[in-house]
Amino acid sequence: MIRALIADDSRVMRQIVVRTLRQAGYDWDVREAADGAQALAAVRAEEPDVVLSDWNMPEMTGIELLRRLRAEGYGTPFGFVTSEGSAQMRETAEEAGALFLIAKPFTPEAFRAAIEPVLA
Amino acid sequence: MSARTAAAPDSAETVAALAALPDQLESIVADVFAAMVDGEPGRLAPWPSDEPLWWRSPPLVGSVDLRGPAWSCSVRIVASRGTVRALARALLRLDLTARVADDDAADALGELLNIVAGNVKAVLPQCDTLGLPGVRRRAPVPGGPCLARLRVSWRGRPLVVTVRRSVPRRGSTEPTVQADREKESPR
Numbered sequence: 645m646i647r648a649l650i651a652d653d654s655r656v657m658r659q660i661v662v663r664t665l666r667q668a669g670y671d672w673d674v675r676e677a678a679d680g681a682q683a684l685a686a687v688r689a690e691e692p693d694v695v696l697s698d699w700n701m702p703e704m705t706g707i708e709l710l711r712r713l714r715a716e717g718y719g720t721p722f723g724f725v726t727s728e729g730s731a732q733m734r735e736t737a738e739e740a741g742a743l744f745l746i747a748k749p750f751t752p753e754a755f756r757a758a759i760e761p762v763l764a
Numbered sequence: 765m766s767a768r769t770a771a772a773p774d775s776a777e778t779v780a781a782l783a784a785l786p787d788q789l790e791s792i793v794a795d796v797f798a799a800m801v802d803g804e805p806g807r808l809a810p811w812p813s814d815e816p817l818w819w820r821s822p823p824l825v826g827s828v829d830l831r832g833p834a835w836s837c838s839v840r841i842v843a844s845r846g847t848v849r850a851l852a853r854a855l856l857r858l859d860l861t862a863r864v865a866d867d868d869a870a871d872a873l874g875e876l877l878n879i880v881a882g883n884v885k886a887v888l889p890q891c892d893t894l895g896l897p898g899v900r901r902r903a904p905v906p907g908g909p910c911l912a913r914l915r916v917s918w919r920g921r922p923l924v925v926t927v928r929r930s931v932p933r934r935g936s937t938e939p940t941v942q943a944d945r946e947k948e949s950p951r
Contacts, residue, residue: 654875656868659856700894727882748879749799
């Protein structure tokens with residue numbers, strides 16, 4: 645069972661990500677957070693195996709969440725699922741310690757291709 | 765318009781990107797619907813140019829801003845409330861008769877808009893900030909000139925996607941959406 649934390653301010657998108665993870669395979673134990681601040685609290689409470697985060701969220705953005713986690717010493721595998729996939733954003737994400745960035749719209753195959761190396 | 769005449773002319777890169785935007789928008793919307801909404805291509809078609817748009821129920825308007833140092837725009841989706849509920853069902857892979865709460869319908873439209881706008885941002889130079897989407901129950905207010913407008917039929921239901929340039933307020937260096945009271949006709 646892989647413990648995933650999904651952070652997105654859209655409840656609909658969190659449900660789509662959960663469904664897509666299941667379509668991509670593996671057995672997932674999913675927790676959800678509605679923004680970066682909730683996600684930070686969730687990681688502090690119980691560190692998951694992987695964090696999948698939107699970039700653009702109220703309260704605390706995804707990149708702020710990632711930087712905060714790394715500053716606090718958490719090395720939790722972290723990936724973005726975001727509607728923006730520019731080269732600049734990918735570079736910013738990678739520099740901050742993200743392992744992948746899945747751009748929306750996505751397919752289960754894109755999820756599998758991004759996540760499998762992380763879970764290996 | 766005096767506020768616009770003070771603005772610097774667009775760069776050659778921006779001019780080229782704006783010229784390509786209508787085709788890009790069509791491609792982006794088709795890809796987003798195929799991957800996220802329908803799970804397959806072919807459920808979107810151009811709305812017949814000689815057929816007026818009609819709304820089976822009052823429209824909802826989703827809008828999100830793209831901002832940059834030189835210029836800004838807003839991306840909007842207009843669809844009837846019934847169509848937005850149908851979009852939410854499709855996104856969530858729910859049964860056709862499943863009940864959808866108002867919040868979930870608005871959330872679905874906002875997320876769809878967010879994905880379209882994020883992909884629009886990728887093809888526009890110097891638009892480096894994507895705002896948070898908002899959905900409201902009123903006719904859209906126009907901003908600046910329309911940069912691209914797409915009228916489509918999704919499963920027989922009309923849906924309009926527009927990209928409008930934002931107009932800087934007089935005396936302000938910050939580009940903002942001009943919110944006047946004029947209603948935008950869906951036609």
